[in-house]
Amino acid sequence: MVCMKYRIERRRGVAAYQQIVEQTKRALRTGTLRVGDRLPTAREVAETCAVNPNTTLKAYRELEREGVVELRQGIGTFVARAPEPFVPDAGSTLHAELYEWTERALRSGMAEDDVRELLETALARYGDAAGDVLVTEERKGGPA
Amino acid sequence: MTRTSGTSGTTVRGTAPHEARVALELRELGRRYGRHWALRNATFRLPAGRVCGLVGPNGAGKTTMLEIIAGLRRPTRGEATVFGAPAGSAEARARVSFLPQEKPLFTRFSVADTLRMGRELNPGWDQALAEDFVRAGSVALDAKVGSLSGGQRTRIALAVALGKRPDLVLLDEPLAELDPLVRRQTVGALLAEVAERGITVLMSSHLVAELDTLCDYLLLVSRGGLRLAGDVDELISVHRLLSAHGDAVVDAPDGTPAGLEAHTVVQAQRERRQVSALVRPGGPVTDPWTAAAPTLEEVVLAYLEQGDADALISPNSHVPGTGTEVAA
Amino acid sequence: MSATTQEARRGSGPARAPRAAAPRRGFAPRGMVWLVWRQHRATFLVMLGGTVLATAALLYKGVYVHEAVAAVDGGDPTPGDDATVADAYSALQAYGAALAGLPFLVGAFVGAPLFAGDLESGTAKLVGVQSRSRTEWVATKLAVAALFSALAAGAMGAALHYYRAPLVEHDASQADFTLSNSFDSTGPVAVVLVLIGLLVGATVGLLFRRMLPSMVVTLVSLYVLNFAWELARMAFARLETVTTGGGRFGDDDRPRIPRDAVEIDLSYLRSDGSLTGWSTCVNAENGPACLREDGVVGWAVDYMPYSHFGAMQWTAAAALTGALLLIGVVTAYAARRTLR
Known part of the structure; x- marks a missing residue:
């Protein structure tokens, strides 16, 4: 088993379980985790990282829903396949545009934090404008 | 969505599924001291398997609520049930552990004596669990409780609370006065038991920031009564x-x-x-x-x-x- | 269920089985009794040690008192025997006074801290959230403390009784067994009184919730109760009366009472059978003439022989048990009020 260290931070708009999902996927992209590896049990995560086991299990269920991991009854949670790459390859248009935009923003005298905040505001605004406002009914992670 | 319901039919301690889903139910619970209402009109259900934060300003009745659920106090109005049994009944008391804020222990007892107290007074006592829990905090069994640090005392008090093998653990400001490292160890140890046994935790705190990565459920009480109840996300x-x-x-x-x-x-x-x-x-x-x-x-x-x-x-x-x- | 948790449960499953209790040999307290013993064992051991020492010392000294009194009564005492007997009378007063203080001591140092200590330190909550009921906790604490208190009062009282017996039989006028320091410190009365002390202390502790104030209030309460008991005690005595008649009321004409009896009251007897106080005509110029004019014909003496001591002990103990039960009702109320 690979020793995964999850770290939950207080982040606006990112639920704790989503952070575990993200961190697991990041570990897969960077090669810390490979297909076939067993993820730590909720108990192990709780003990080493002080993460609520319900959060860990919710994240694992989300990862299973996405097909990234596989729950094998009585054995453990295993990485089934690498997550869909959603970061476009270096050299793609999106990549180039973002680099260009970032450079312009920083040149204009904005601090790094301002840039980050601007990006997050844009993301949040896009999310709300797209009708994500009423996620209430959807109840993410509700009974399947 | 509770851990219980998501566990392919396995339920906590063999109880009927419908019963196991609700760890705690309060109905119009109130407590008055003299003419002052310390808690009024608290009504909610806590699904089993959750780690629930109980927040509210000082004087909102958090401690009173926990003490009523633990069976240490009678409510002035309303009722509280723990897994269907009235709070304070023998059945409810056997399934609930409560760690008061001051974490009282007999200071002249050794750690081993303290665990023995748990064994003598609880039919479902798990000595191995309690001893492991104490050893994991590198506390010697023959140490006198009075000579321990605050963090070690918290661990011993928690060992007694968990050794009872409760289904519901009530913690009153458990992390106050602990340094960050001990706090993390304590939280980790507690959450490991949650993972292991699917116990339900209800912990009060006035530090909201401390709770939002720790709890998956939240209750907010203020002087007016219950303000918020539900899944954190x-x-x-x-x-x-x-x-x-x-x-x-x-x-x-x-x-x-x-x-x-x-x-x-x-x-x-x-x-x-x-x-x-x-x-x-x-x-x-x-x-x-x-x-x-x-x-x-x-x-x-x-x-x-x-x-x-x-x-x-x-x-x-x-x-x-x-x-x-x-x-x- | 998630495979992760199931595996975790399986992995450490066997180790989690409750460990079987080790076999015990002989008598060992268990459950709530163990807790009460462990928590208060210092107090109980001090009580036990003090009781053993005091009882042994009284019995040891008592043997010499018995021998010395026998020698004096036999008419062949050595000077040492006379001294022993004389010393024994004053020592009896002191031992009796010390033993009569036992209810106060037990009330303040065993009863008052019994619950107030736990309420003050919060351990009442610790015990209150274990699986056993609060009623069992209160009852066990009281029962175990009562056992040691009764043992102390009973054993030391019996030893003092042994020490006192020859002295009373030799000359009860120097060893008044109806007074607090003798009557209250032996027999069933001593036991019931120490239990009252314990229960009053425990009740005050439950109500006041703090140790020091509880100890003070206990001492004050016991002082008041003791005062009431002082007034009530003689009501349980059955007295004998001896009279003289025929105008014999001079100081030399007082009737004799048995030497193991205590004189309780002395009056003048009139011819019509009525009594008048011994101070009648005490200021008259001619006392005898004044008395004769008043119709006095002799003396009347109320006394209590030592043979009535046992009966008085048991009736008094029965009445005190009634008081103990009444206090017990208050204790139950206080426990209910404080502990939930």
Whole structure:
């Protein structure tokens, strides 16, 4: 088993379980985790990282829903396949545009934090404008 | 969604599924000391398997509520049931552990004596679990309790609480006065037991920031009674933090900023040129407002500061037959 | 269920089985009794040690008192025997006074801290959230403390009784067994009184919840109760009366009472059978003439022989048990009020 260290931070708009999902996927992209590896049990995560086991299990269920991991009854949670790459390859248009935009923003005298905040505001605004406002009914992670 | 229901039919300790889903139910619970109501009209259900934070200002009755559930006090009004048994009954007491804020222990007992007390007084005592829990904190069994540090005492008190093999653990400000490292170890040890046995945890705290990564469920009480109850992710997701430039928003005659008519405004405030409002959205957010997801702390503070905001009780904590509003 | 948790449960499953209790040999307290013993064992051991020492010392000295009194009564005492007997009378007063203080001591140092200590330190909550009931906790604490208190009062009282017996039989006028320091410190009365002390202390502790104030209030309460008991005690005595008649009321004409009896009251007897106080005509110029004019014909003496001592002990103990039960009702109320 690979020793995964999850770290939950207080982040606006990112639920704790989503952070575990993200961190697991990041570990897969960077090669810390490979297909076939067993993820730590909720108990192990709780003990080493002080993460609520319900959060860990919710994240694992989300990862299973996405097909990234596989729950094998009585054995453990295993990485089934690498997550869909959603970061476009270096050299793609999106990549180039973002680099260009970032450079312009920083040149204009904005601090790094301002840039980050601007990006997050844009993301949040896009999310709300797209009708994500009423996620209430959807109840993410509700009974399947 | 509880761990119990998601576990392919396995339920906590072989109890019937419908019973196992509700760890705790309060109905119009109130307690009066003399003429002062320390707690009034608390009504909610706590699904089993959750790690639930209980927050509220000092004097909101958090300790009183926990003591009633633990069977240490009688309510003046209403009732509390633990896995279907009335709080304070022999059956309920056997399934509940309570760690008071002052973490009382017999200071002249050794650690081994303290664990023996647990063994002598609890039929379901798990000596191995308690001893492992103590050893994991590198506390010697023959050490005198009075000579231990605050963190070590917390661990011993928690060992007694967990060795009883409870189904519901009540903790009153468990992490106050602990240094960050010990706090992390204690939380880790407690959560490991949650993972191991699917126990339900209800812990009070006045530090909201401490709870939002730790708990998956939240109860907020204020002097007016219960304000919020529900899944943490859900409580956050049904709220939006709206902000706008102050010049772009005029206040309505009743003092609330204009442009929020579609939403349920929990709290709004104007600071210099910035107007912000925590709302439960009832439609699209319109200009000049911009929306962001709130943190749990922001949600909690808004409800605390605006004591008369409508209570928000999520369906899985709603007690049938009572008149509280149900979210969504 | 998630495979992760199931595996975790399976992995450490066997180790989690409750460990079987080790076999015990002989008598060992268990359950709530163990807790009460462990928590208060210092107090109980001090009580036990003090009781053993005091009882042994009284019995040891008592043997010499018995021998010395026998020698004096036999008419062949050595000078040492006379001294022993004389010393024994004053020592009896002191031992009796010390033993009569036992209810106060037990009330303040065993009864008052019994619950107030736990309420003050919060351990009442610790015990209150274990699986056993609060009623069992209160009852066990009281029962174990009562056992040691009764043992102390009973054993030391019996030893003092042994020490006192020859002295009373030799000359009860120097060893008044109806007074507090003798009557209250032996027999069933001593046991019931120490239990009252314990229960009053425990009740005050439950109501006041703090140790020091409870100890003070206990001492004050016991002082008041003791005062009432002082007034009530003689009501349980059955007295004998001896009279003289025929105008014999001079100081030399007082009737004799048995030497193991205590004189309780002395009056003049009139011819019509009525009594008048011994101070009648005490200021008259001619006392005898004044008395004769008043119709006095002799003396009347009320006395209590030592043979009535046992009966008085048991009736008094029965009445005190009634008081103990009444206090017990208050204790139950206080426990209910404080502990939930």
